[in-house]
Amino acid sequence: MHHDHSNHPHHSDPGYVGHADHEQQLESNLPNPAPHQHEGHGQHGGHDRHAGHSPEMFKRRFFICLVLTLPILYFSPLFQEWFRYQAIDLQGSNWITPILATVIYFYGGWAFLKGAWYELRGKIGMMTLIALAITVAFVYSLAVTFGLPGDPFYWELATLVDVMLLGHWIEMASVQGASRALEHLADLVPAISHRLTNGRIEDVSVSTLTEHDRILIRPGEQIPIDGEITEGASSVNEAFLTGESRPVTKQMGDEVVGGAVNGEGALTVQVTRTGDKTTLSQIMRLVEEAQSSRSRYQALADQLAYWLTLIAIGVSTLTFVVWLAANSGLTFAINRAVTVLVITCPHALGLAIPLVIVNATAMSAKNxxxxxxxxxxxxxxxxxxxxxxxxxxxTEGRFGVQHMDTDGINELDALTISASLESLSEHPLGQAIVGEAEHRQIHLVQASEFKAIPGRGVEGTVNAQRYRVGRPEWAEELNLTFPSALRKGLQEIESRGESAIVLLNDQQVLAVIGLADQxxxxxxxxxxxxxxxxxxxxxxxxxxxxxxxxxxxxxxxxxxxxxxxxxxxxxxxxxxxxxxxxxxxxxxxxxxxxxxxxxxxxxxxxxxxxxxxxxxxxxxxxxxxxxTYALQLAKATYNKMIQNLFWSTGYNVIGIPLAAGIAYPFGILLSPAVGALFMSISTVIVSINAMLLRRVKLSH
Incomplete structure (x- = not known):
């Protein structure tokens, strides 16, 4: 059987994997969430453009390039003009900037150049756009250094590479943060457990435990495996599983989970699940599947990047041709073309969806x-x-007392007698009556001459009186008096679909108890x-x-x-x-x-x-x-994703025409530096907007 979501567009998404064949396709279809991926992936979904990269690599390159950028900014004529200072004139100082820029281009820009190479073999996107912008700026600037008339773009190139490295570091770190959750889960389980063998305690590896082994869990220890308590009582913290930090009381017969923390009491536990069957292993598998599963909106972001790249290349080429034809000079034409490429770089788009997903998944798990x-x-x-x-x-899936009608006895006495007899019975309805007495803190009386009558109920002596508790039909069979008020109560109980139990003495029906699934x-x-x-x-x-x-x-x-x-x-x-x-x-x-x-x-x-x-x-x-919480969170997540897609691409509507020089006759011109600044601001907005998801008020 399969989902038949005919009204949902996601089936056309090649990254979508149906439930039934999920496991088999995970490896082949989807990116591995592990931090260090193999080099050479040719896929283009999700984060495969980072094949072979790690957040540490982007972080290292970002800081090195940032240090190398500082001298470039210092020697930049534009910065000297802006901040009104004179750079020191060393011998060969005019070669410092080109050499540093070359290092930044190859060292800092390598990830983008390699990413673009993979993209060109499939579907162009973000990496192609970044690579194109830095390559045009680098080649043109180098040409100027070797004699071509014009102004070089060295500092614009350096700052653009820095901003891109920073953004990709944040993106990869956010995606890897989810993978870290798996490592944290794995760390929850201790490696050694105390096995009880013939009254002796021996420390053995958790991996050697088998079902029905008995283990001891001392106060304050982490529970190593799933099992059932056979001895002892304690309070256990299961926050990793439920998100609820309040300890849960556990006693004999209750189940405990590997990864939970035992409180004040020592517990003897019989192992019920080992290996992949344990709760923790299954949670880890679910987390892994969730990380690997394709997001519809990530696919939409990649699609937007593709179109932006085409628009950028198209507008950039057109800008270059138009300004060249208008006799504005080669430098001006190239300057405009590069600015268009720089400002269109959909960098914020790379962060738009992953950041929201990371926050949404974290909020889900926490709850x-x-x-x-x-x-x-x-x-x-x-x-x-x-x-x-x-x-x-x-409903709870267990019965509880809903109503009681009595005749010739008060309700408390009727409940005391019924519970005292039923405490010796195993019947679920009987246990519900005992549960109600416990809830009301009634002290039970010791019953004697107890007898269970199959298909009828139980009988015995309480306070030197003989009583029966059982099915209403039993009263008819014994020809006992059934007071009309109680008969009416019985009809009401049956009309509500509840189960009825009656309390009888030797003469009449004393009480009718209505029980239902709570x-x-x-x-x-x-x-x-x-x-x-x-x-x-x-x-x-x-x-x-x-x-x-x-x-x-x-x-x-x-x-x-x-x-x-x-x-x-x-x-x-x-x-x-x-x-x-x-x-x-x-x-x-x-x-x-x-x-x-x-x-x-x-x-x-x-x-x-x-x-x-x-x-x-x-x-x-x-x-x-x-x-209801999940539905609210899903709606809030969707809104954040759409807002982020808007913030990460919307500024281009104004930015691209300005970068192309459409307002030049009015004296407004967008330099590559301002283009890079625009792009950086949109990245910051997207990041902050994603974090605001955590502030969504979920009525919980």
């Missing part, structure tokens, strides 16, 4: 949202309807928030009509579908999707086909096992409110 596919994250802004699976998503507190808030965002809410459940109707009414859901079989969920999502772009929120295990089918698959309730191949986003914290 427990794992983005599996950037392209899908971008698609989230179009969502107009969101469908939720009921059990485990909108609604998540955050689900109510999530639905309200989605309505504020004008997104239609839908609930899909396999439960009966009465249950679905009650939950939908309580949460304020727009429409619901009851008695939907798991295999029919995907068909239903396809139908909803035909009406408007639809997201589906499910638990990722039995909802895989529906998650696949939706325009945006959001897996929730992944708990600690995030092996979810079918979802686009994974909500680690089991919180339906995070689904």
């Amino acid at each position: 427990g949202i794992l983005v599996r596919s950037r392209e899908a994250f971008e698609r989230a802004r179009d969502i107009k309807a969101i469908a939720f699976d009921k059990t485990g998503t909108l 609604i998540r507190e955050r689900a109510r808030e999530a639905i309200q928030r989605l309505h504020e965002m004008n997104i239609e809410t839908v609930m899909i459940t396999g439960d009966a009509e009465a249950v679905a109707k009650t939950v939908a009414a309580e949460l304020g859901i727009d429409r619901y579908y009851a008695r939907v079989l798991p295999q029919d969920k995907a068909t239903l999502v396809r139908r909803l999707k035909a009406e408007k772009p639809t997201a589906f929120v499910g638990d990722g295990i039995n909802d895989a086909p529906a998650l696949f089918e939706a325009d945006l698959g959001i897996a929730i309730g992944a708990g600690t096992n995030v092996a979810i191949e079918s979802a686009d986003l994974v909500l680690v914290k089991n919180d339906p409110l995070d689904a």
Whole structure:
């Protein structure tokens, strides 16, 4: 099965990889997020123009070229005129500038020249434009030094190379920052663990642990692997997984995750998942996939760079020809042509998308949202309807006491007696009654002569009285009195689709207890928030009509579908999707086909096992409110990307004509230096605008 996003343009993007064949194509299709890539890639998507480069290389070259630029600026006649000073006249000082400029051109500009060489074999873009601008400036300046009449462009060439190196250093560092997240995740797991063998503790390598091994985790230690607590209780910090720094209380039977930090208690843990199956390994794989996945807007930025390059070359050539024809002299004509090339350099365009993506991914991870596919994250802004699976998503997936009606006994006593008997039973409804008593801090009484009657319930003696707790039908079978008030209460409970349990003594029914799958507190808030965002809410459940109707009414859901079989969920999502772009929120295990089918698959309730191949986003914290957060963040991210594309290219509308000399008759002329300044300012604006994404107020 595959996403059928007919209304989304991304399938034409060669970088898009469908879910099903994602793994196989990762290596062949997409750039490797590793810092040092192999030289010689001929691809042109994303950051492949940096093949073989690293942020350190750009940083080193930037600082060396900056130092070499200072003497060039000092000896520049224009700077001497501007700042009214006289440069010292050393023997051969007129050769200092050309020699330093040659070093800057070859040393600082090499990355761009090499990038342009790769681009010329495929699709021209940013590197071609930069290489062209610096080469024209360098060759012309050298010609002037050797006797051609005119003014050289040495200082413009040097500052342009500096600005470009700085920008590419920032760009690569920002992209590599995401890769560093992987290294940090890998560092979370200690290398050694304390294995318990026949009562002895031995320190062994984590890689040698197998399922069912028992390990000891001392207070304050990092948990090395996924497992289940068999002994002990403690509080555990799972911030790396959920973004939530508050420690989570863990006791016997609870699951712990490799990478979390143990608090004050010692724990004995039985290993449940090893190697690639551990939560941390899966998160690392998801992060890696997200980094490698193509961004639709990055493809748009590359397309813009391509057109800008063509426009720059076209306008530059035209400018040169027109000014030469107007007898303005060769120097003036070349000066104008180079200025057009310099100002059109879409450098900010290189930063426009990566910086936004880095910030968006960081904000997602901080809030427990794992983005599996950037392209899908971008698609989230179009969502107009969101469908939720009921059990485990909108509800807790466990029963709780909703109502109690009593006759001839008070509510507290009825609950005490019922819970005291049910505490000896394993039945989930019984456990829900015990849970309610614990919640109300009721002290349970020791029951004697306890007996479980299959298909009926439990019976026993509490406070020297015989009681039964079980199905309502049991009362009929025993011919006990069923007070009319309680019978009415029972009908109400059944009409709401809740499960009923009755408390009986030897004469009559004493209490009727209504139990239902408990609604998540955050689900109510999530639905309200989605309505504020004008997104239609839908609930899909396999439960009966009465249950679905009650939950939908309580949460304020727009429409619901009851008695939907798991295999029919995907068909239903396809139908909803035909009406408007639809997201589906499910638990990722039995909802895989529906998650696949939706325009945006959001897996929730992944708990600690995030092996979810079918979802686009994974909500680690089991919180339906995070689904609304993800949609808000996607919208904010989209806005920032569009703003950045505008800021990084918009200035050219004014800049190119001015650089070409259109306003020269009015005495306005844009020099290459001012062109480089314009370009630098747009780069700074784009960077700051991307950082502002972190200030987006997400109602959380």
